[in-house]
Amino acid sequence: MTLGTQWMTLSLMFASGALLGVFLDVYRVLTRRFTLRGWPISMIDLLFWVSSACFVFAVLLWSNWGEMRFYIMLAIIAGILFYLRLLTKPVSHVLTKLLQFVEWLITKLIRIVEVVICRPIVRLCSLLWRITRAILLFIWKIITKPLLWLLSPLITFCRPYTTKLKNWWASRKKGNDDEPE
Known part of the structure; x- marks a missing residue:
């Protein structure tokens, strides 16, 4: 794998981690709005994490034919942490307002x-x-x-x-x- 491919993969995995943070915020906003209890919430949790894993694997497959390296996991975690630290509040606010607008x-x-x-x-x-x-x-x-x-x-x-x-x-x-x- 060339150095250019590694940097592209690293960037894509960082962006994937940030996008997973966005998906997590969407999930949080929706679960706060539509309160579910019991087995439906467990099934939705499972569906969320399976779809997230499939998304990350699809991006990894597209970027470097699915080669999993240690720095790839670090990039995903760094992307999620970056998003959660800096962008979660404004995005959650926008998502809440968007959901209210859609309901209206x-x-x-x-x-x-x-x-x-x-x-x-x-x-x-x-x-x-x-x-x-x-x-x-x-x-x-x-x-x-x-x-x-x-x-x-x-x-x-x-x-x-x-x-x-x-x-x-x-x-x-x-x-x-x-x-x-």
């Missing part, structure tokens, strides 16, 4: 979709239902008026019998209410 934006977009799409659809469906109901009631009246007119002699003929039946049923119910159980 999503809330506003949901509100816009509700006002522009959902409410008009609900109102349109309500209007269509009222129109359909009015049409069906009109059709029902058109059908039942002639039918009632045709059946009116039968209704008039049966009215005394239905009145007697109704009175008998009412007296029967009153009698059952008075009986002890």
